[in-house]
Amino acid sequence: MSLVKVEGLRRLFPVSPGLFRRKTGFVHAVDDLDFEIGIGESLGLVGESGCGKTTTGRMLVGLETPDQGSIVLGQADGTQMDVVNLRADQRVKFRRQVQMIFQDPYESINPRRTVFETVGEPLLIHGIGDLGTREEQIREMLRKVGLAPPESFMFRYPHELSGGQRQRVAIARALILQPRLVVADEPTSMLDVSIRISIMELMSRLAKQMGVSYLYITHDLAVARYMCDRIAVMYLGKVVEIGETEQLLANPLHPYTQALLSAVPVPDPSLPPPQVQIKGGIGKAVDPAPECRFVDRCPQAADVCRSTPHPPLEDKGGGRLVSCHLVDRSSI
Amino acid sequence: MMNAVETRTEDPDIPDVLGAEVDSWWKIRLALTRRSFRENWKIFRRNKVGLLGLVIIAFWAIMAAMPTVFFATGFWNPATYDPVTGLELDPPTRTMVMVERITDPNTEIDRRAALLDGRIPDTLQIGDTFDLPLQPAPPDARHWLGTDPLGRDIMSQLMHGARASFFLGILAAVVTVVIGTTIGSMAAYFGGIVDASLMRLADLLIMIPGVALLIVIGGLFTFQLWHLAVVIGILSGFGGTAIVLKSQALAVKVKPFIDAARVAGGSASHIIFYHLIPNVMPLSVLYMMFTVTGAIQSEAVLSFLGILNTDTSWGLMMNLARTQGYLLQVTDYWWLTVPAGLSVTLLSAAFFLVGRGMDEIVNPRLRRR
Numbered sequence: 001m002s003l004v005k006v007e008g009l010r011r012l013f014p015v016s017p018g019l020f021r022r023k024t025g026f027v028h029a030v031d032d033l034d035f036e037i038g039i040g041e042s043l044g045l046v047g048e049s050g051c052g053k054t055t056t057g058r059m060l061v062g063l064e065t066p067d068q069g070s071i072v073l074g075q076a077d078g079t080q081m082d083v084v085n086l087r088a089d090q091r092v093k094f095r096r097q098v099q100m101i102f103q104d105p106y107e108s109i110n111p112r113r114t115v116f117e118t119v120g121e122p123l124l125i126h127g128i129g130d131l132g133t134r135e136e137q138i139r140e141m142l143r144k145v146g147l148a149p150p151e152s153f154m155f156r157y158p159h160e161l162s163g164g165q166r167q168r169v170a171i172a173r174a175l176i177l178q179p180r181l182v183v184a185d186e187p188t189s190m191l192d193v194s195i196r197i198s199i200m201e202l203m204s205r206l207a208k209q210m211g212v213s214y215l216y217i218t219h220d221l222a223v224a225r226y227m228c229d230r231i232a233v234m235y236l237g238k239v240v241e242i243g244e245t246e247q248l249l250a251n252p253l254h255p256y257t258q259a260l261l262s263a264v265p266v267p268d269p270s271l272p273p274p275q276v277q278i279k280g281g282i283g284k285a286v287d288p289a290p291e292c293r294f295v296d297r298c299p300q301a302a303d304v305c306r307s308t309p310h311p312p313l314e315d316k317g318g319g320r321l322v323s324c325h326l327v328d329r330s331s332i
Numbered sequence: 333m334m335n336a337v338e339t340r341t342e343d344p345d346i347p348d349v350l351g352a353e354v355d356s357w358w359k360i361r362l363a364l365t366r367r368s369f370r371e372n373w374k375i376f377r378r379n380k381v382g383l384l385g386l387v388i389i390a391f392w393a394i395m396a397a398m399p400t401v402f403f404a405t406g407f408w409n410p411a412t413y414d415p416v417t418g419l420e421l422d423p424p425t426r427t428m429v430m431v432e433r434i435t436d437p438n439t440e441i442d443r444r445a446a447l448l449d450g451r452i453p454d455t456l457q458i459g460d461t462f463d464l465p466l467q468p469a470p471p472d473a474r475h476w477l478g479t480d481p482l483g484r485d486i487m488s489q490l491m492h493g494a495r496a497s498f499f500l501g502i503l504a505a506v507v508t509v510v511i512g513t514t515i516g517s518m519a520a521y522f523g524g525i526v527d528a529s530l531m532r533l534a535d536l537l538i539m540i541p542g543v544a545l546l547i548v549i550g551g552l553f554t555f556q557l558w559h560l561a562v563v564i565g566i567l568s569g570f571g572g573t574a575i576v577l578k579s580q581a582l583a584v585k586v587k588p589f590i591d592a593a594r595v596a597g598g599s600a601s602h603i604i605f606y607h608l609i610p611n612v613m614p615l616s617v618l619y620m621m622f623t624v625t626g627a628i629q630s631e632a633v634l635s636f637l638g639i640l641n642t643d644t645s646w647g648l649m650m651n652l653a654r655t656q657g658y659l660l661q662v663t664d665y666w667w668l669t670v671p672a673g674l675s676v677t678l679l680s681a682a683f684f685l686v687g688r689g690m691d692e693i694v695n696p697r698l699r700r701r
Contacts, residue, residue, distance in 0.1 A: 062595070102592060109589055173592070
């Protein structure tokens with residue numbers, strides 16, 4: 001059974017240039033997205049900037065409202081919670097189950113609140129425990145995220161912490177309600193390379209301990225490989241390929257996934273720089289034509305790619321879903 | 333920019349916070365407040381202008397406290413020194429020669445000569461000398477700043493006037509800040525119709541000429557000092573301050589930590605009071621200082637015009653000088669107008685200077701590198 005099931009998710013942003021703000025079109029930031037996240041599973045959402053990864057994450061935590069589609073959160077009692085149309089009595093329950101870790105630890109923590117207040121805020125909001133039990137929980141959580149001893153961190157302000165310590169605070173805050181799903185929006189991209197690995201290691205260890213599922217948003221395939229059980233590759237608001245991490249990286253089927261992998265630099269200066277197969281840059285999907293989204297940059301584009309609408313995600317066997325006319329089952 | 337090293341040396345200020353149990357929660361808050369106060373004081377101290385303002389405010393605070401000490405120790409006798417009912421029964425005199433007796437004051441141009449005439453014994457003949465009691469009397473050992481035309485001590489009035497100014501200024505400032513931050517933050521957070529209606533109301537209040545409105549209100553109602561403070565607070569809090577604080581709150585509202593609070597389940601009021609307001613508070617304290625300046629000056633204007641129903645204030649002292657006809661004789665009767673006028677200028681300037689000094693704390697970009 002899956003924890004989250006996303007179907008036909010769509011979010012459009014109006015484009016309104018000029019003086020009178022007349023709407024001239026819509027950016028299809030997220031267009032007809034389908035995916036599932038299993039219980040305790042970590043799904044990586046990979047793509048270039050502007051492809052709709054963050055918008056997807058924000059819709060999952062309820063910071064954005066989808067224009068179409070459904071997000072369903074499976075409950076422990078077997079029922080389903082409709083995240084898009086939450087009833088008032090479900091809202092609190094939803095907030096306790098889905099949390100988010102933000103990209104920038106310098107901006108995602110209130111500079112005027114101490115670590116104690118930041119980590120304890122979800123408990124305060126949900127009225128869990130009194131001051132004494134809350135303090136015990138906060139100490140425990142700080143120890144779990146490696147801010148030990150808690151006493152020397154609890155009453156510090158964010159400006160007295162390093163970037164890595166701040167992100168640990170953000171993780172502690174996201175996990176203190178013991179959520180079932182955490183959306184992590186590039187949580188390590190703002191951090192120094194030397195401390196990324198310790199934060200990622202911490203996140204995956206805590207996920208196993210607490211049974212948390214992640215939607216891990218990143219543009220870094222190496223990070224996704226380390227963190228995720230499965231990877232979904234996004235291009236211009238569409239998921240173009242989903243699969244088990246190792247399988248997908250070993251044998252990318254979609255031309256875009258192949259291009260992404262070919263662009264990963266090899267850390268050896270004696271080797272020639274990677275030959276990237278695709279030209280141009282990612283555009284904006286403003287009122288896209290009924291053709292494959294990737295057709296302009298695709299090295300293998302055929303007539304069928306232009307003449308028919310964007311291909312649907314199809315199961316190509318072995319849990320691999322690919323949205324490409326040119327990939328058939330035989331290539332597995 | 334990023335700190336690659338994750339371990340830090342211990343902050344020497346932290347340990348005194350440590351070991352505190354939950355039952356002494358307020359102690360931790362107090363220690364944290366003290367620490368941030370110390371840090372801000374370090375910045376403030378560098379600014380000589382702000383420091384000067386603080387010294388002037390401290391001077392006036394002592395002045396405002398003095399009458400209590402003087403009356404309690406018996407140094408001042410209330411019958412003589414009370415700012416309202418006090419009367420100097422034995423004023424200094426000047427020896428004069430009788431030149432002419434005025435029989436009908438209405439034919440005489442010099443009205444003051446007629447007033448004097450009433451104090452002169454009937455038995456005096458032209459050519460006799462007599463001692464004329466001086467009221468207002470110039471400064472002497474008993475009355476450090478002289479007396480007013482009613483025989484009351486100017487120094488005592490000045491000290492009591494300082495109390496009125498502090499009371500008015502601080503009350504107006506508090507009202508301003510409470511209204512300004514709440515309205516500004518609410519407009520920024522909710523946006524849309526709430527923002528539009530609150531901001532149009534703010535525009536309206538900015539357009540109203542403050543002193544003119546106060547004169548009208550003063551004409552309609554009996555205007556107490558605290559009424560004035562509240563009206564000034566509303567005008568300034570709802571007007572300019574709310575607009576400035578709204579723009580500040582807008583900048584805070586788009587920060588990811590507001591999203592983080594929303595994801596944690598925070599309600600609108602939680603986000604406004606727990607996140608937005610603490611982040612606009614420094615700026616609003618700055619505006620609080622500027623409000624004090626405006627309030628003290630408005631009070632002086634209104635009392636001078638005789639609209640304010642108050643016992644003692646600096647504006648009222650000048651009002652008396654005006655109604656008794658001494659206003660234009662500054663060189664001869666300087667103690668009636670100069671001390672009060674200087675006090676208004678000094679104290680309102682002092683709050684402005686402190687505001688400028690605090691500007692550096694609020695705006696790190698202004699700090700000297």
